[in-house]
Amino acid sequence: MSISETYFPAEPKGPEVKTAIPGPKSNAKLAELASVYDTKAAYFVTDYYNSLGNYICDADGNKLLDSYCQISSIALGYNNPALLKMAHSDEMAVALCNRPALACFPSTDYYEILKEGLLSVAPKGLDKVCTAHTGSDANEMAFKAALMYQANKKRGGKPFTEEELTSVMENQLPGTSDMVILSFEKAFHGRLFGSLSTTRSKAIHKLDIPAFDWPKAPFPTLKYPLEKYEAENKAEEERCLKELETTIVNYPSKIAAVIIEPVQSEGGDNHASPAFFQGIRAITKKHDVLMIIDEVQTGGGGSGKMWLHQHYDVTPDIMTFSKKMQNAGFFFSEEGLAGDQPFRQFNTWCGDPSKALIAKAIIGQIKEKDLLKNAAETGDYLYSKLASIGDKNSKMLNLRGKGRGFFIAFDLPTPAERNQLLGECKKLGLNIGGCGDQGVRLRPALVFGKKHADILADIVGKAFENL
């Protein structure tokens, strides 16, 4: 019995498409919702009650195989019975009805929930956690941790000066900081004001919003197939590392931290080699800059490892997470990254026990059903099938993500053809996401099996033929 059959005996055998998508019921509901809520980005209205496993059901009863999964945020498929059990539990009800201000009034069971849940999958070396609310929020809390840590180090244990205490109330130096966070070209780290200043994926994310003038470094543009362009890719990565180091050394103020995604996701599923990430770790250590790895989209097991950077043999100072974990936050080890005084790294909720319980249940299932192995093996199987399509169709470019589980992507020659392909797939019953200008990314749940891979490949193949 496949993993999806153990969870979802009633899962559809294949996509069922009865109407255009969005269909008449979706459109009617969107019109209603649009009177009170922004729907300009909506694809269709979703019936979450009748979505099951790897199939998302829309308001018209169309059932699509889902390889996008709420922008990479569904770990165990729709209406997973193990999650439903947790959702119906007494501990969940108590967590939902009595949401604590966790930093002031932590709950008697928060330690156990963290220990059995999130901390049980903490990457090696990062044994503490700070919980947050969304990926953007987790990244900004990580920035604050890094900035305060570096400022304390510079201050050398001395108390704040009178000048710092007064100037900060005017948003001026020296109380506020001219230290910065460096990010990479094409990166995506969120859309709040600090995180958006490190996001460099698309103009539309950033236009008209004030930004900090923070520095960037180039992210390598690899050529595919990797085997063919080994030397060129190595040179490209070395160029990027060199430019990173030059920026760090010459920057007029201190770079507190570098933030990087293990695979740049929104920006186009841009991969780099383990050596590149190891190079960043060496440079950041050498120059006393912290390294933050943003696993918001890449984390949670889709790569065949719990965190994608575990493919690289690198230990960052901070690793952020959200999405598939359903609970956001960051892991760290250095005591000083928790702040040197109370109420500095602080907010009302500091997380949410109801989400920590969901994370614990998801992690429990990942272990119980060895879903990392499924992602690794099914991912390899899927990659091979897509490679065969690519062999026959010259419009599939830069197939990538081999050995990275489900973290597979490919490009089309133009943004228009990419969008056309996404539309064709939807018509054929596959919900699939784009990324960057002309990329297609796969982000199925961890319960996606070989039979789903067959259907996906079949539809993608047909969609390419229809282009």
Added chain:
Amino acid sequence: MSISETYFPAEPKGPEVKTAIPGPKSNAKLAELASVYDTKAAYFVTDYYNSLGNYICDADGNKLLDSYCQISSIALGYNNPALLKMAHSDEMAVALCNRPALACFPSTDYYEILKEGLLSVAPKGLDKVCTAHTGSDANEMAFKAALMYQANKKRGGKPFTEEELTSVMENQLPGTSDMVILSFEKAFHGRLFGSLSTTRSKAIHKLDIPAFDWPKAPFPTLKYPLEKYEAENKAEEERCLKELETTIVNYPSKIAAVIIEPVQSEGGDNHASPAFFQGIRAITKKHDVLMIIDEVQTGGGGSGKMWLHQHYDVTPDIMTFSKKMQNAGFFFSEEGLAGDQPFRQFNTWCGDPSKALIAKAIIGQIKEKDLLKNAAETGDYLYSKLASIGDKNSKMLNLRGKGRGFFIAFDLPTPAERNQLLGECKKLGLNIGGCGDQGVRLRPALVFGKKHADILADIVGKAFENL
């Protein structure tokens, strides 16, 4: 039968304090938690299973009357049966297990949930909602809405220029924006990078974090009792309004929006008159500046009205909320505040249906049990009792919040005495919060009745005597 008796027949008759607070079990659990999670701001470990109604129970079994309520975030008391029922419902389980990317794949029932819940208490004139995740996040989304709206207006419908599209990727003008958000001295609007730039309550919130150089205006410092200082207070408010208008008129770049709390909460429970808020509305309209009212802490019924600014007869352009609603976001009316294109005001989750369901259940109870009336009446009763204590004790200063339900506060002569009073209250079985440098704020749940007010006043009276 009192409201709390209808919900909580087993609610304690009074505080039960058996150990020092934190007691030995709290301390042991804090030590354990501190090995993986920052506990520097913790008061005690809380047993949410055994907390009930207006009483918070700690790990040692101490039961404190709670007038702080998770920093103003518990609307219906602990373990309210109506909320527990919602928490155990099927719709909650489906919402928890299938968290949608709401802007792309909204759920079939989201319109009804919003309509019966949050939108049913939208302030007059603001009939649309944008859902978010926390108060800080709601405020930053409101800032982005205002900034994009003003930029679009300035651009006059023209498309983005090539220069805007390229410069924004470098975090430079003209693609990024030099428009600003104005806030008031002593304001608190959150701790993310944009919201923290508008927060001006305490240095410790802001030190070492980069900030936007955004402008401020003075918030009036009123003298109490109000009856005695009517003329002086009027002059003070006029001075502040004048300075606000001068700043707006002379500011070198455009002020997109002004953000203000109806009562400055973290900054010390600073009140101003309806005329002051009406003055801001007139000035912002005159100069084409948007007005954002931040009801994160003040909203949700504690003032005797659903939103505190409804005491002022003012309609802002945007009103933000979170905390007691358990669901964050902002209300607005102007279509353009939802963004002119898809994916501009956007993030993965754009809210959380599980929180929207909790908000709906809370709002349902507020209506069913007329909890606004309870807050207004019990608040008046409590105010009188505290005024009697103040008459007898010269260390109670600036009692304020008359006619504002539970939104009552007072000062002590020094921060040390304030902290001493908070400690005395805790020893006597009352969990109570400070604000500003020497303020004490009341933030009970909406189910706080006259018998609780009697106990609170009794303890506060004794604590003053013990100073």
